[in-house]
Amino acid sequence: MDLTEKKVTITYDPDLTGPRSLIKRIQESGRGSDSYGASLYVPPRRRESEQQEEVRSYRNQFFLSCFFSVPVFLFSMLLPMLHPYGNWLDYKIYNQFTIGMLLGWILCTPVQFFIGWRFYSGAYHALRRKSANMDVLVALGTNAAYFYSVYVMIKGLSSDKFDGRDSFETSAMLISFILLGKYLEVVAKGRTSDALAKLTDLAPDTACLVTLDSDGNVIAEEEISTGLIQRNDIFKIVPGSKVPVDGTVINGQSHVNESMITGEARPIAKRPGDKATHVGSETALSQIVQLVEAAQLARAPVQKLADQISKFFVPIVVLAALITWLAWLVPGEVGLYPKKWIPKAMDVFEFALQFGIAVLVIACPCALGLATPTAVMVATGKGASLGVLIKGGDALEKSHKVRLLFWFIELCS
Structure with a gap:
């Protein structure tokens, strides 16, 4: 109580x-x-409330990230090409330290460490489990771009000949794009939940409860909420109305549309003796919703493959970045490429470091990690809204064979 x-x-x-x-x-x-x-x-569906909160959280974080990252993008990529409107960004505050560097650092820092904190948290928990996921890769790529840009900024403050370029816009825009992908994913899940809610709405809100005398004659009728129906209740279904719960036909006959459950387009005749005695969460409609929800939580085989690949993908990316850095460092030290390729006041080590960081940044967004769960959620939800039950990711992957099966049946007929 x-x-x-x-x-x-x-x-x-x-x-x-x-x-x-x-x-x-x-x-x-x-x-x-x-x-x-x-x-x-009747408690609200917990999943729906959590889904709405998750959508709201990712939406707010994405918009807040755009508030900082879009100006950084404009200052770094667009305005410098619009002479003379972007010339003020090249104004030197001290030595080679410019207004553009200062604005990039001020605007990028909140995105990197406050808005992008969820990636640090996810990477920490993954590393504690001795595994690596997309959060680890995001943290590596964005931090590499951010701290290299901080290094460029400090080098510009200490040298009047340094000609390096920061990458603050890369760090900020990567986090914004990944948050956009996460936002689209949770929105897709929300639409799937709406499809499941439409399934639940197929059941009527009320039912006509009847009371019979000892001879089986109707002596009273009462309209009650469907949630108050009990086992052994007797209720009346008029032609054209929806069946509130599963039950046994005791008197009369008519036709019922069962296409949602059986796929049969024609109404099915019902007569005394036909039954399915379940109420509440045990009804066929409730079980369909439960099965679809369970199917959405099940991982598809390709998603399991993506999880396995991610364990090796992150170390491979880090190794590739080190190899790329060495591939430019060693030839530069022995003079295999012209020194004029290296910007002013930058040594071979710093020049090679740019290419190694580029590998980390490019590998940062993981399309497979975002696309696979979204595809499963959207496909099962779309099937539910059309009356098609997809029992899991495994069945979803094999569904491409259905067209071949239909073609074979048609050919044989």
């Missing part, structure tokens, strides 16, 4: 009683001003 929120939790045997009987007894227990009111509490 929760007196603060005025809630009571009751455990009962559904074969003997139900919520309607309990509510009726509570209401009858009081007299006059001491009478009690009671109603059935």
